[in-house]
Every structure is written in structure tokens, then in C-alpha cells.
Amino acid sequence: MLLRAINLKGGYEIRSGFVKAVDGCSLTLSEGEILGIIGESGCGKTTLGKLLMGFTMPPLKLLSGKVLISDIDLYSYDLENRRRFWGSLISMVPQYSMNALNPTIKIKDFIYDFLKQHKRDITREEALEIASVRLKSLNLSPSVLDMYPFELSGGMKQRVVIMISSLLNPKILICDEPTSALDVSTQRVLLELLYNMVKLEKIVSSMIIISHDVAAISQICDTLYVMYAGKIVEKGPLDEVLEEPLHPYTKALISCVLTPEERIRRSRITGLKGAPPNLLNPPAHCRFAARCPLAFSKCKQAEPPLMRIGNREVACWLFNGDER
Amino acid sequence: MEGARGLMAEAIYALRSSPRLMIGVSIFSFYVMLAMIGPLLYPVDPRKPIFEHLQPPSPQHPLGTDVLGRDVFAQLIHGTYYSLKIGFMAAVIASILGIVIGGVGGYFGGVIDDLLTLITNIFLCVPTIALLVILAAYFRVRSEWIVILLLGITTWPSMARSIRSQILSLKVREFVDTAKLCGMSSLKILFREVLPNMLAYIVMYFILNIAIAIVSEAGLSAIGLGPTGIISLGMILRWAIVWEAVRYGAWWWFIPPGLSITLISLSLLMINDALDKLYNPRARTTR
Amino acid sequence: MSILLRVEKLTKIFTAGGIFGSKMRVVAVNGISFECREGEILGIIGESGSGKTTTMKTILKLYKPTRGKIYFRGRDIWTIPNKEYYRHVQGVFQDPYSSINPVYRVRHLFDNIFDNLLEDVSLDERHEILSEVLDRVQLKAEEVLYKYSYELSGGQLQRVLLAACLLVDPELIIADEPTSMIDASMRVTILNVMRSLREEEGKSIIFITHDIGQAFYICDRLLVMRKGKIVEEGSAEEVVFHPQHPYTKRLIADVPKLGKKLILRR
Numbered sequence A: 001m002l003l004r005a006i007n008l009k010g011g012y013e014i015r016s017g018f019v020k021a022v023d024g025c026s027l028t029l030s031e032g033e034i035l036g037i038i039g040e041s042g043c044g045k046t047t048l049g050k051l052l053m054g055f056t057m058p059p060l061k062l063l064s065g066k067v068l069i070s071d072i073d074l075y076s077y078d079l080e081n082r083r084r085f086w087g088s089l090i091s092m093v094p095q096y097s098m099n100a101l102n103p104t105i106k107i108k109d110f111i112y113d114f115l116k117q118h119k120r121d122i123t124r125e126e127a128l129e130i131a132s133v134r135l136k137s138l139n140l141s142p143s144v145l146d147m148y149p150f151e152l153s154g155g156m157k158q159r160v161v162i163m164i165s166s167l168l169n170p171k172i173l174i175c176d177e178p179t180s181a182l183d184v185s186t187q188r189v190l191l192e193l194l195y196n197m198v199k200l201e202k203i204v205s206s207m208i209i210i211s212h213d214v215a216a217i218s219q220i221c222d223t224l225y226v227m228y229a230g231k232i233v234e235k236g237p238l239d240e241v242l243e244e245p246l247h248p249y250t251k252a253l254i255s256c257v258l259t260p261e262e263r264i265r266r267s268r269i270t271g272l273k274g275a276p277p278n279l280l281n282p283p284a285h286c287r288f289a290a291r292c293p294l295a296f297s298k299c300k301q302a303e304p305p306l307m308r309i310g311n312r313e314v315a316c317w318l319f320n321g322d323e324r
Numbered sequence B: 001m002e003g004a005r006g007l008m009a010e011a012i013y014a015l016r017s018s019p020r021l022m023i024g025v026s027i028f029s030f031y032v033m034l035a036m037i038g039p040l041l042y043p044v045d046p047r048k049p050i051f052e053h054l055q056p057p058s059p060q061h062p063l064g065t066d067v068l069g070r071d072v073f074a075q076l077i078h079g080t081y082y083s084l085k086i087g088f089m090a091a092v093i094a095s096i097l098g099i100v101i102g103g104v105g106g107y108f109g110g111v112i113d114d115l116l117t118l119i120t121n122i123f124l125c126v127p128t129i130a131l132l133v134i135l136a137a138y139f140r141v142r143s144e145w146i147v148i149l150l151l152g153i154t155t156w157p158s159m160a161r162s163i164r165s166q167i168l169s170l171k172v173r174e175f176v177d178t179a180k181l182c183g184m185s186s187l188k189i190l191f192r193e194v195l196p197n198m199l200a201y202i203v204m205y206f207i208l209n210i211a212i213a214i215v216s217e218a219g220l221s222a223i224g225l226g227p228t229g230i231i232s233l234g235m236i237l238r239w240a241i242v243w244e245a246v247r248y249g250a251w252w253w254f255i256p257p258g259l260s261i262t263l264i265s266l267s268l269l270m271i272n273d274a275l276d277k278l279y280n281p282r283a284r285t286t287r
Numbered sequence C: 001m002s003i004l005l006r007v008e009k010l011t012k013i014f015t016a017g018g019i020f021g022s023k024m025r026v027v028a029v030n031g032i033s034f035e036c037r038e039g040e041i042l043g044i045i046g047e048s049g050s051g052k053t054t055t056m057k058t059i060l061k062l063y064k065p066t067r068g069k070i071y072f073r074g075r076d077i078w079t080i081p082n083k084e085y086y087r088h089v090q091g092v093f094q095d096p097y098s099s100i101n102p103v104y105r106v107r108h109l110f111d112n113i114f115d116n117l118l119e120d121v122s123l124d125e126r127h128e129i130l131s132e133v134l135d136r137v138q139l140k141a142e143e144v145l146y147k148y149s150y151e152l153s154g155g156q157l158q159r160v161l162l163a164a165c166l167l168v169d170p171e172l173i174i175a176d177e178p179t180s181m182i183d184a185s186m187r188v189t190i191l192n193v194m195r196s197l198r199e200e201e202g203k204s205i206i207f208i209t210h211d212i213g214q215a216f217y218i219c220d221r222l223l224v225m226r227k228g229k230i231v232e233e234g235s236a237e238e239v240v241f242h243p244q245h246p247y248t249k250r251l252i253a254d255v256p257k258l259g260k261k262l263i264l265r266r
């Protein structure tokens, strides 16, 4: 087991209270695994990613829980000392990061600055050598090193950002919405790159991909986690979850995926009405109850725990499994 | 009502978070108070000689008297009032010209823009003070309104230019297109949709214009082309120069008006600068 | 079905840079012709930069065409007064944050529409009508009307903008990526609203997107654009199941299908 997160609780301290963006999430990741986290906007995916990194900059705060990577207990170090794991042990490609590249700095200078922060005595030549080797192994042209970010297309920028995040050979790479804002062809190239990094080139041992686009990430994931309003409501091997989603929310999410297939066109799919609960003050019962087409009396009385059903776990009162 | 309270809260927040704004506002308010309630608290006629020439400050005459035996403090009060009034009114005229010329040119583009930009550039190239001097010399009697008008029509060009470039960047934002789809006319869109986005910017420029006009008025007065028949801070300085106050060592005569002009314009510049940092349009609109 | 909108040999070239410096010249739309019939949903798909938005803005009279003509019900659109045209043709722009004036509350947008296009609606009726149109896009009036754009999510704003279209009740709506920020589960609901606009009220919609799945779900016909040109045109089924142009073939092949593993292309 490469990474184990146990019952993470955390969120944002704001004037009107505490936003419980992650409320009791556990996660395991093994060597060579690509894990996908899906859920709609605002459900806490990014926050979970930050907590797994130990990136608790105010107003983000961890309330309880543990993150173990290999045999390192991440939160036994304070924020300052956790920094040294970033980039080398665990790395994150933030949402919209491709737009965050400084437009006035060449890619190679950015890489040099980045590497210098971790290896003080690295020379310019060494840095560029590392970068061009990495570019080659990922089928990218080394000529991007001499370019400015504004000369690159969106897809190219995203690939460069991911390449840079992997330069220090982290064990785990977390990608937050890597494919949104890209068109299908660019998206496909990017997914190939991510797949290569883990499965073929083994540049990183494992990867966590956060997305709201089920269809896109389902192409390369091994395991799928479904998040709703700060909680993980279902997890399991990708094929099983897609084949036969258990949780009503997973079902809705998957049925709303519009692909160019005959069945899509003939039917009239019904989406979900309403919005997720406010995470400042979430209900004490099932968080999906207000929108769930299958809700019954018990749903409004208590919060369903994650229960094991075969290879999977699901948090819904429709199922009776071993409580975890 | 809710809006007014919001504005108050915003103002208090702004003052708290910027010491520079605090200092600027304090100094400026002091002078506004001096001009407004000074004449009530110190009802001395600034023109009436009291036959005690060049008296240094004393309890009766807090800033002494000038060579004609007139009370300098009373002059300072009235001078501040007229300087502020001239500065304010000239800034109003300059800002209206700047907004209309820069706004219309930038928004409509094409030939209108080329023409207005040309005019703006011509005004920008001619040294303002030279133009002022020539125009002012043309009038024998210069009432305060003539001076206001002259200052107004020489101060607008730089504002017009910045307003134009702001508009150029605003007009490509899609809310302008949305407004068009609502069937609004171009002028209505310019004044109702685009310009309100520049309110903070316009206020800042207005403040700057006041400072420029006050200093220009002082400059004009110092060389004898100021308003005739009224007392402004510049005019007090002018008399002090003409009557060689420095040679008499009558510091109470020339230091107070000089210092006041400096402090008023400095305080306005401080306010302008602090507002710029607080309400930079870019910082305001990004999420 | 009669033809509502006809675009004839439309070309739009953007030029920048003046007398000095090199003149930049971008051919955004290059001689395209197509028509939109009454009561159909026409999809325009294509990668980013292919000229979709430019086409839309030219149809909405926001850009003057460099060459070519556009006819609405047989009339050259430039001969139709703006107010009249915008009562019949409305649009939703791609970026919802930039589409709403940041200095006003959302309500201001609707009031602009009432003041300029719907003069016969009395002040008292406004709120009720607004609640109705907002309800159709799953929004509550009190949730959005008195907020500023930066206080709302992208998905909420996109629905506000669609509601503004519904308020005008035009014959043709041109929507540029109108669901890009709406979550998948809500997105279907919004697409259904557009479907029923066509099915129940006979409206026409030009739906611009780069998401082929969405286009396939609601469109009758599809146009595929690439580098300012239309490379393929046909019924949605034809284009998706039997693409002719190599570009379309690749585009369709790259669309992720749920659970289909990535086949590496080397």
C-alpha cells in the first residue's frame, strides 16, 4: 500500500463558520494504480487533494485524520516541514495551473528555478538535461523549452505543467481536472500521457485524477471514487462501478454522461433536480436525500456509513453490508 | 438605504486598511473645514487694513499682518476657500471633457476616434503652462469663472487618454454585447453599462485633477495671471512676492499659503494613490 | 420546413495593427454558407479557434461581415432595425462571467430587457414573469436576482443567461457553449429545456459546442467547422455514425466513451 488516508476531515475557516469540504474520507492507493475521483463542482475534490498533499494553507485546515505515504506519517510534520515532501514524494498539478505559468518567463528558466528550489547546487545544464530527457520519454518535443507559455496551445501547456510536476520523480502525482477546458482530441493526447507516466514509463508509481468528467477519466482509471457533498459515497474497481453503479447518485451521474451513441439520442434522460446541500451546515442524515429518487424514511434519520459489498463500498441505506 | 450603509462600511474599511488614505483624508478635511467654517469662527475682513503693517503673529493676529496691514490668517481662510473652489470646479469641467472626449472616441472608434485622439494629442504636446499663460494673458479682467474655465480646458487631455484606453479594454467584454442584445442604443450602453465600470477610476482621476488645478492656479497667480478681484492661495503668494516679503523676513506672510498649497495637493495625491491601490479596477473585477 | 436563417458565403477577417508595425490578419471565418430551418436544433461543432464564436457574433450583428450576407426570413439582417431583430434572435455567450456587467446586480440584466424589448410589461408583472423563466432553468428568483455576477457560480450564471433568452422569447436562440460550466447532472435538465423549446414551441436553436455527446443528444443537424470552414454537414446520425471527412472521423473517434479503455495510438 503506497498511500493510506484515514478518516480525513477538514475544510475552510471562514467568517460565517466552517465549510466542511471533506468530511470523513478514507482512501487507499497501491503501487501502479490510477485512481479517479469524480463528483460535481464544489463537492470537495480539490480540497481532498490538498489534504492528501498536506497542503493546509489557511483558510484550509485539517480537523482530524491521518495520511500515511509509504511509512511516512505526513501530518506528524508541521506545514513547514511537509514542504520537503512536495514534488519529490507527492506532487499535485492544480486546477487551472496551465494558466498560471508566468507568461514572461521561458519554460526552461521556469524549470531551472523549480529544480533549484529542491536541489540547491544544480547547474543550468543539468536542469535542462533532466528536462529534455523527460520530454523525450513522454514524446514531447524538447523545443518547448525555448518557448514562452503564451506560444503554447492549451493542451501543450497542460502537458508541460504535468511534465514539470513529475521532474523530481514523485511517487504519487495528483492531477486536478487535467482535461477540462480541452477539446476531445487534445484531451485524448493528455490522457495518453498520463497513462504512459504510470503504466509504461513508470515515472510516477501511482496517480490520482480528479475530474467531473466521468467519461474522460474512465478511459485510464483502475479504481473510481465517487464524492458527494464532502463524503465518499461509493468506491470500487472502475469496471464494476460503471457496469452496475450501486449508489443512486453514482447512477444519476453515469446516466447523465452524454456520449454519441444511439441509446442517448432516442431516450430523454432525466437529470437531477436541486442542488447539493450547503457544506457550512450539512444535514445529519444522508446528504443526497433531498435529491434522491429512491429516498425512504430511514434516509432522513441517520447518515449511512460506507458498507462493503463485494469488492466495493457504498454509503446508502438501500444496501446492507459490513459496516466499515 | 442598504446601499448607503454599505458605502459607509466600505469607507471605514478603506480608511482602516490604508494609513496613507487616513493621513490624506485628514489633511484635506482640515482644509475644507478651514474654508467652510473658518469665516464663522474668525470673522475678520481679509481686505480691511488695520494700520499695523507687517506685524508678526500675535494673539490678535494669529498669522500676523501683511505690508498693507491686512490680516494674513483671514486671507488664508478666504484663499483656501477660493483655491478649493477653483480647483474643484476646474476638475469638474476637465473631468467632463475627459470622459466625453475619451469615452466617445474609445467607444465608437473609427473617424470620430481618430479626430478626438488627434485633438487630445495636440493638447498633450503643447506645454500646459505655456498655453495657460497665453490664454490668461489674453484676458484683462479674469473673474474666478474665467480662470476655472481656462484651467478646465487645459487639464483634461491626460484624463481623456486614459479613459479612452480603459474603454478600449472594457468594450470587448461580453456584457457590452449582452447589452446590445437587450436592444440598448450605443450611447446608453456607453453611459449606463461601460462608464459605471470605471467609477473608481474616474473618482481617482477627478481627485488628481483637483490637485493639478490648484497647483496650476497657484502657478498662474504667482506670475500675475491669476484671478483678479478675489483672494486665492496663489494670490496671497503673489502679493508676498511683489512686496518682497522674503526680504522683510515676513515668513508668516509667505510660508502659510505656500505650505497650504503643498499640503492640499499632497493630501490629494495621497488619497489618489491609496485609492489606486485599494480599488484598482483589475483587482476589483477578478474573482 | 421553411428557412429561418440563411448564411451566404460569410467571411470574417480580423485585422489589427495600424500604419506602423506589421498588420495582423486573422481569417476567422472563411466563406461559409449554411441555413437554419424553422423548428430545428442546429449544432456547430469544432475545436477551439475554429470560428464558431465569430460566426455566432456575426449572425447577432455584433461583427460586420467582411464578405457575404446573412438573411433572416429572407431579409438581409443589416436592414432590420436592432430592436426588432433582437426580439426575434437572441444569443448566450461563451463566458458567463464576462457576459454580465460586474457593477450591477443580476436583476439589472432582466430590467434592461424589460425596458428595451418588452416595453408593454408593467412593473408589477415583472417579478412573477422572472420567477417563471428562472424556474424553467431550475433557479430560484431570490437566489440569484439580487446578487452580483461574481457571487454566483459559472453554472448558475449560464442558467441566468439562458433565462434571459427565454424572457425575450425569440424565434431563434444562438447558444455558445451554454452548458460548459453546468454540472453533468444539471446539464441534462438544461439540455431538456432546449429540447422542449423546439418540440413544444417550435423554436429554432443554433447550439455551439465542442462536446459531441451533448450535440448528439439535442441536435437535428450538425455542422463541423475547422479553421474557419465547414468541413462536414448532415443529420446528426449521419455525421456521428458515418463521418466522411478525415477530420470529423478523428474527432468522433476521440470522444471518450464510458468505460472504453484508452487504445494507445503510437
Ligand SMILES: Nc1ncnc2c1ncn2[C@@H]1O[C@H](COP(=O)(O)OP(=O)(O)OP(=O)(O)O)[C@@H](O)[C@H]1O
Pocket: A012, A014, A019, A021, A039, A040, A041, A042, A043, A044, A045, A046, A047, A048, A059, A095, A212, A279
Ligand atoms: N478558499 C476557500 N475559502 C472558503 N471556502 C472554500 C475555498 N475553496 C473552496 N471552498 C469551498 O469548499 C467546498 C469544496 O470546494 P472544492 O474546490 O474542493 O470543490 P471541487 O469539487 O474541486 O469543485 P470544482 O470542480 O468546482 O473545483 C465548496 O463548498 C467551496 O465553496
Ligand SMILES: Nc1ncnc2c1ncn2[C@@H]1O[C@H](COP(=O)(O)OP(=O)(O)O)[C@@H](O)[C@H]1O
Pocket: C014, C015, C026, C027, C028, C046, C047, C048, C049, C050, C051, C052, C053, C054, C055
Ligand atoms: N475580436 C477578435 N480579434 C481578432 N481575432 C479574433 C477575434 N475573435 C476571434 N479571433 C480569432 O478568430 C479565430 C476564430 O475564433 P473563435 O470564433 O473565437 O473560435 P471558437 O469559438 O471556435 O473557439 C481564432 O483564431 C481567434 O483567435
Ligand code: SF4
Pocket: A247, A248, A249, A286, A287, A288, A289, A290, A292, A293, A294, A295, A296, A299, A304, A315, A316, A317, A318
Ligand atoms: S441513503 Fe437513501 S437518500 Fe441516501 S442515497 Fe441511499 S436511498 Fe438515497
Ligand SMILES: [Mg+2]
Pocket: A045, A046, A095, A176, A177
Ligand atoms: Mg476543483
Ligand SMILES: [Mg+2]
Pocket: C049, C052, C053, C094, C176
Ligand atoms: Mg468560442
